[in-house]
Amino acid sequence: MTTTTPAGPGSTPGTRPASSKTPATDNRPGRLLATVLSAQFMALLDVFIVNVAVPTIGSELHATGAELQLVVAGYSITYAVLLITGARLGDLFGHRRVHLVGLAVFTAASLACGLAQGTGELIVFRLVQGAGSALMIPQVLSLIQRHFTGEARAKALGAYAAVLATGAAAGQVLGGILVSADLLGTGWRPVFLVNVPVGLVLLAVGSRVLPRDDVSAPERSRGLDLPGLVLLGAAVSLLTVPLVLGQEEDWPLWSWLCLVAAAVIFALFCGYESRLARRGGAPLIAPRVLRHPGIGLAVFRLLAVMSVNAGFLFLLTLHVQGGLGYTALRAGLTFAPTAVVFGLVGLTWRTWPAAWQPALIPGGFLLAALSVAGVGLALHGGGDGGPWLYAAFAGVGAGLALSFSPTLTRALATVRPEDAADASGLLATVTQLGQLIGVAVFGTLFLNRLESLGAPGAYTSSDALLACMYALAATATLGAVSGLVRRRR
Structure with a gap:
């Protein structure tokens, strides 16, 4: 594995290879990748880890429904709004520097969230958390694009894609575990405080591992639009x-x-x-990035797969906690098969036979469509689904991984290093917006369907869930069609 930035458009003769060492920096690529992906995973957990803690937060802080919505959504609002700005700031001031600043802001805000004494404080600190993530996460992809090349870059992008999408399901699992454990009687607070020791370790390691910023990089002269x-x-x-x-x-x-x-x-x-x-x-975004082969289709596919992913997790959370009455721990563990299979497939798909590779994206969307419909059918009638439910969960994880990871990896594999920040901000924003759209559209469909069915309960909740799972399957099918169109070209 090499970390030398390849020569190409925008490179300058005599640029120091990214693998060269300075006394204060350990630039070994494996450690660099592990450090930035750990930070990214922690930040992505925070998008979903709060979901299963909401009932406990509401009861302990006497929060209204609107306040709880802002506790959950405040993070996503500033995160989505500032992602592209964070990418551009990385170009201007250095990806290492901005990543570490964002990590410090995120860690401090996590501590403040965990110590908050009222809903207003918690909402403000969640907004700050989102801003820290928006500074930190775009630098991850930019650092991968600039310090890996060839096969090493493709493997790093595969790991990036796996981490990016498993964070959602893992957040639900970890949130359920932490809330149910009620460590030292702290209730919901560990879902935020868990970030503090991890963030401090990553700050210490990152200051040693992340490559020093090149102060002579030509993009520094671009200025801020x-x-x-x-x-x-x-x-x-x-x-x-x-x-x-x-x-x-x-x-x-x-x-x-x-x-x-x-x-x-x-x-x-x-x-x-x-x-x-x-x-x-x-x-702010170079037009050549938008014209890059495959970027437009990748944007559509990422919107589709992340809408299905977020909608699926959100609907199941509503059903198992509201309709089936699961505890936070059981609700969180429900998502474990999806998260595990997603991670395994996301990390290994590149080693599968070459003859399979052209069919992975449309096949993944089709598998996701069949599997989410299978989950709805397994849970229909108000039961727990039995063993078939877990087979369907595994199918959802595999299908979403095959839809997401190859799409992201192939779209970014040929992006020029000088365009890394633009591509990073664009696709990270699209990914986040896909999640928001999935929750808003399918959550609204579920709640409206539930209301129209009359008295709430396991049976009516399962009826509403089945209708929404069919809608998710239809969305995934559109993704499969897009894959087939691209394949014919």
């Missing part, structure tokens, strides 16, 4: 806020106006960025 940042931030905010709060507020008029305004401002952003690029300026 402030108008582009403002337009994109406004568009993502106007999209994100109604998606995470609309269901709780019963989709009021303001939520629909925000969605329309988001589309208008995003169109303005695209027009401004195109004009800036034609004038020779430095747009």
